[in-house]
Amino acid sequence: QSQVVESGGGLVQPGGSLRLSCAASRFILAYYAVGWFRQAPGKDREKVSCISRSGDRTDYADSVKGRFTISRDNAKNTVYLQMSSLKPEDTAVYYCAAALRTNCPTVYEYDYWGQGTQVTVSS
Numbered sequence: 012q013s014q015v016v017e018s019g020g021g022l023v024q025p026g027g028s029l030r031l032s033c034a035a036s037r038f039i040l041a042y043y044a045v046g047w048f049r050q051a052p053g054k055d056r057e058k059v060s061c062i063s064r065s066g067d068r069t070d071y072a073d074s075v076k077g078r079f080t081i082s083r084d085n086a087k088n089t090v091y092l093q094m095s096s097l098k099p100e101d102t103a104v105y106y107c108a109a110a111l112r113t114n115c116p117t118v119y120e121y122d123y124w125g126q127g128t129q130v131t132v133s134s
Contacts, residue, residue, distance in 0.1 A: 014038065017107045020128030023097055029130060031092040033107030035123075041085035044112045046121060047092045049103035049130075059105070060092060061115035068114060075101075097132045105130050 019031040033045060046061040060071045060081040069081050080093040090107065105128050108121035 014123045015040075015107050015109050015125040017105060017125045017128040020105060020130045022131045022133065024134050025098060025132055027097050027132070028093070028095045029097065031094065031105055031107075031128060031130075033090040033092075033109075033125065035088050035109065038109075038123075040083070040088045040090065040109060042111060043109040043122075044115050045081075045083065045090040046108045046110070046115060046118075047081065047090075048106045048108060048118070049101075050106070050127075051100075051103040054103075056106070056118075058118060062090060063114045064112065070115060094130070097130075099132045101130060102132050103130060104128065 014037045016034050023029050044064050047059040048056050049059050050056040059075055062069050062081045062083055066083050078096045083090045107125040109123045110116045110121045
């Protein structure tokens with residue numbers, strides 16, 4: 012069983028919004044930097060966004076800047092990815108990953124990965 016679990020995926024029309032959640036089941040997510048990644052069919056996994064342990068630093072892929080917002084609620088042990096103005100090219104499986112780091116690490120330094128949640132943007 013994954014120690015981080017994603018939820019909130021689904022089917023949405025272009026221009027719509029979804030909020031993904033990443034929850035930790037066996038550790039305190041507040042001690043971890045958390046990243047969101049996605050993988051579309053036939054494509055490599057790409058980093059979408061990341062938030063530092065304290066939440067004071069965030070970064071985004073150029074393709075989602077201005078449309079996606081990452082945030083965290085440490086009281087709820089959860090990290091969110093608010094996705095707006097969704098496009099068909101945002102269709103992918105979205106993964107959450109946690110790294111016992113202060114700041115966002117490289118993709119190779121994440122300690123835990125979820126099993127992913129499907130996001131489909133289609134009319």
